[in-house]
Amino acid sequence: MSGQVSGVQQRIKETHPYAVYIHCLAHKLNLVLVDCCTVNRSVKTLLNVIGKLYSVFAEPTNHHRFIEVQKSLDMKPTEIAQPSETRWACKWRSLHAVKTHYSAITQCLREMSDEGGKWSVEATGLCEHMGRLSFITCLIVLEDILRVIHVTHKALQSSSLALSEAAVLTDNLKAHFVSQRQTDKWNDVWGSVKQFCRDNNVSVPEDANIQSQTPAGPGPLPKRKRATQPPTSLDNFLITTTLGHREENDVNTVQMSQSETPGFQQHLYFPVLDTIIGELDRRFTGEAVELAQACAAVLRCDKSGIEPLVQKYAQPLKINPHLVGTEMDLVKASTQ
Incomplete structure (x- = not known):
């Protein structure tokens, strides 16, 4: 469709030079989400754990046990959705199911682990992962972000949506995430994490410092990292965003155990939000988006x-x- 040489859009332009090719905006938003969910190691670990949870509870015996445990806890029975590698916006359903049925899932995993049966090894590992503060923090952060993207993604798929309305939706989405990159917003998120831990009997270290970037406690000091220089090809340019650097070793503190001081704000929350904002800027630009915004301006008489x-x-x-x-x-x- 989008080929510049012999694609459908190029063939149409040969007879209709004023036609504008517009890539599916819902698909663009899906690509933004892919980049958001691969920028951080803890996010990738979270999604891998949820994928494994689906595999475990898709087995008929385990599925029946999961449903019965939910009923015993007076929960509305739900299922963990099958993960999709193409429709990332649908991952919110799985995250929401894990968040709202966390106690039922962990109870099932503990029972399966204690029985020493076929699934005991997988259950033990998954239960250990779900008890980590890094997992819970990532779950709360990503579920909140994906909920907003899920709503926008569904709206962009509407058959009655006008191009001008789509431009307003994407502008509002970016403005929302820019507003979330505030210290008081993070304090609300961290408060939700601590409340979730209290509700599910997960301990939070008293010395947890959400601004810290290095581990606390005895032991050797972390090695000093070599300063990373931008490539010389960018000497004449003003660099306003990161250059795709990934967190490494001591910088990736969100992988630490609960006995260490986490730096979730600096190494989880901000990188994910910055990736979303940057990708929204990069993907939702160009002639098509400018014309969509201009259509919205016409309707506003602006x-x-x-x-x-x-x-x-x-x-x-x-x-x-x-x-x-x-x-x-x-x-x-x-x-x-």
């Missing part, structure tokens, strides 16, 4: 935002660009 639309279509539609603003002012006045 003449300051219609320039991309006027530049492209004023000539073929025989529109006087100097009169469009005046016409919009008159329409806006008549509707007030």
Whole structure:
């Protein structure tokens, strides 16, 4: 479809030069989510654990046990959805199921581990992972982020959605995540983590410092990391974002055990949000997005935002660009 040489979009442009190719915005958002979920090692570990949980509870005997435990705890029976490698926006359902049925899942895993049966090894490992503070923090952070993306993704798939409305949705999504990158927002998230731990009898170390970047306690000091320099090809450019660096060794403190001081804000929360904001900027740009935003400006009678639309279509539609603003002012006045 999108080939620049002989793709469908190029063949259409040969006879309709003013046509604009617009890639599926829902698919673009899905790609943003893929990058978000692979930027951090703890996020990848969380998703791997949830994938293993699906495999364990998809087995008929274990599935029956899971349903019975939920009923005994007065929970509405639910299932962990099968993970998809293409529809990442659907992963919110699995995260939500794990978060809301955490106690039932861990109880099942403990029972299976104590029995020493076929699934005891998998159950023991999964139960150990789910009891870690890093797992719970990642679960709370990612479930909240994916819930917002899930709502936007569903809206972008609507058959009745206009291009101008899609532009507003993506702009609002970016503005939401920019607003979440505030210290007070993180404090709310950390409060939710501690409350979740209290509700599920998971201990949180008293000396947990959410701003710390290095482990606490006895032992040798971490090795000093070699300073990373940008490539010389970028000497004449202003660098405003990270260069794709991944967390390593002592920097990735969210992998530490509960007895160590976590740095979840610096090495989990901010990297995930920054990746989402950066990818939204990168993927939701270009001629198609500019025209979508201009369409939204027309509907708002905002003449300051219609320039991309006027530049492209004023000539073929025989529109006087100097009169469009005046016409919009008159329409806006008549509707007030």
